[in-house]
Amino acid sequence: MYLERIDSPSDLRRLSYPELDELASELRAFIVNTVTVTGGHLGSNLGAVELTLALHRVFDSPHDILLWDTGHQAYVHKLVTGRRDSFATLRQEGGLSGYPNRTESEHDWVENSHASTILSYAHGFATAQRVMGDPGRRIVAVVGDGSLTGGMAYEALNNLGHSGCKVIIILNDNGRSYAPTVSRLSQSLTRLRLSRTYQRTRFRMGHVVEEMPFIRRLAASGWSGMRTAVQGLTGPSVFFDALGVRYTGPIDGHDIEGMERALTGAAEYNEGPIIIHVLTHKGKGYAPAEEDTVQRLHDFKVVSTDPSSSASPQTYTDAFTGAILAAAERDPRVFAITAAMSGPTGLLPFESRYPERFMDVGIAEQHAVTAAAGMAMGGLRPVVAVYSTFFTRALDQAVFDVGLHKLPVVFALDRAGITGDNGPSHHGIFDLALTLEIPGLTVYAPSSAQELTVMLDHALTLEGPSAIRWPNGAARQIPDSEVGAGLEARQLLSGEDVCIIAVGNMVGAAREAAEKLASEGIGVTLWDPRVLAPLDPDMLSDAARHRLVVTVEDGVREGGAGSHIHGALADLNGGRRCPPVLVLGTPLDYIPHAKPSAILARLGLGGEGIATSVRHALAAAEPD
Secondary structure, three states: OOHHHOOOHHHHHHOOHHHHHHHHHHHHHHHHHHHHHHOEEOHHHHHOHHHHHHHHHHOOOOOOEEEEOOHHHOHHHHHOOOOOOOHHHOOOOOOOOOOOOOOOOOOOOOOOOOOOOHHHHHHHHHHHHHHHOOOOOOEEEEEEOOHHHOHHHHHHHHHHHHHOOOOEEEEEEOOEOOOEOOOHHHHHHHHHHHOHHHHHHHHHHHHHHHOOOOOHHHHHHHHHHHHHHHHHHHOHHHHHHHOOOEEEEEEEOOOHHHHHHHHHHHHOOOOOOEEEEEEOOOOOOOHHHHOOOOOOOOEEOOOOOOHHHOOOOOEHHHHHHHHHHHHHHHOOOEEEEEOOOOOOOOOHHHHHHOHHHEEEOOOOHHHHHHHHHHHHHOOOEEEEEEEHHHHHHHHHHHHHHHHOOOOOOEEEEEOOEOOOOOOOOOOEOOHHHHHOOOOOOEEEOOOOHHHHHHHHHHHOOOOOOEEEEOOOOEOOOOOHHHOOOOOOOEEEEOOOOEEEEEOHHHHHHHHHHHHHHHOOOOOEEEEEOOEEEOOOHHHHHHHOOOOEEEEEEEEEOOOOHHHHHHHHHHHHHHHOOOOOEEEEEEOOOOOOOOOHHHHHHHOOOOHHHHHHHHHHHHHHHOOO
């Protein structure tokens, strides 16, 4: 076993190429055995094994700065930088992050899970070295797995080329992000090598040249040069050269020796940034991943083996899939847009049924939102489906391209609130604080699968913009008789002492808290606000009659739903009817990964935690 001997990158340099091939196989098996237990990003890491080994043999990390974009392809990097023995804790509470993490290792520079950013970091590192007079550290940025579909990457490329900074860029071209990558550049990178006409012509010309008497060597050399020139005219080198970035490749990303030669040559290039185009196979070496034509097992989710849970519960994403399909059948103007997330956001069935009304823009949320604005201006009813955490990347566009123009765009924000295993960059705890600041935006927070369906239907009738945010995982189920309508809140319980207003996913925990408090003689009114902007005036009037109002949300307390409800209550009759308001939510902090239920309980957002907070607040409000 070679893997057991690898405790640092320097150990890799002692191995022969046949031994490295054995190590690559061991690494793949080790990753599969771990990730199929813990969950995590599988396909992208299986494709980057040889690339990572070559990088760590040529460059001296952490003296040389190795940067990863996207960070989910850095598992092999973790394994060869001293974290093998703790790899079983991947994505587990208190364990290894699923991304590079500055607190984990000196070999990790950037926690990079929001893609397309690393070339900007590289530009910054190179600039700092120039200004500080420390040119001795080589800067290597690994991009790919969809990160070159994001506009920020091109902004950085443009500035890198203009600056002449010495940065080595590795384009890990696996043709995919989560699913097949949407990019004209990725098409041009493969067009020549996949063209049958080109391949036949190259073979014939090469054969003719080889048969030329006397001048065989000269002719062969000329043919090779002409072939390179033709590739340059139609391939990616023209694009990169125009930006001032030297291009070389493509080369086999599973040939360690060949990559080492290319990397060594790039390290000696001193005339500015250089890009090495490397071809890899996402999911390589693991049959289930290679046979997954959509995602190549981009991420692996652990499925319960409990026989009692044989039927998977409906998720909020499932409810969204059914709702948007039904809406599109009724209204030919409904158009779905996503940013490299067609599978995770539940839009694959929509794409299959209505391909002419579907757009995957790649990792380009800003473009998705402004394109939706144009569609709305043109008469369509666009629905932009992205993760809550990725919506933050398009806030400017949501405010000024959609909100300012009062356009009927629906933002469908999946994975809102505490999401769990992917860590601080994936929790969707900021969307309420952001969306509630957009003038004229209607904000929905469904507390059940049935409410999500009703809310999407209602949002598609509005004349202005809206956002619907829902959590990851199984959806609460309610009978049709308990489903709300329009912009009205729903009162679920009635009591005289405390009014709890629970946002979306928090309704279940708030009901549990209310039952605990009722058993202690504390009368609780429970409201599901359903819509957070505009707030239902009847709910506010009812809340104002209680001794204490408590708001509960799975987003940041500061500036979130509770703050807005508090402000609205204070405005009632100039504040003369405003009782004390306790705002419960997540702290303004970056929350580490763990199971959502464990995080919520730790933050006091489970049933017992809410009840405890209410008891303390009531005690504090009692007169001395």
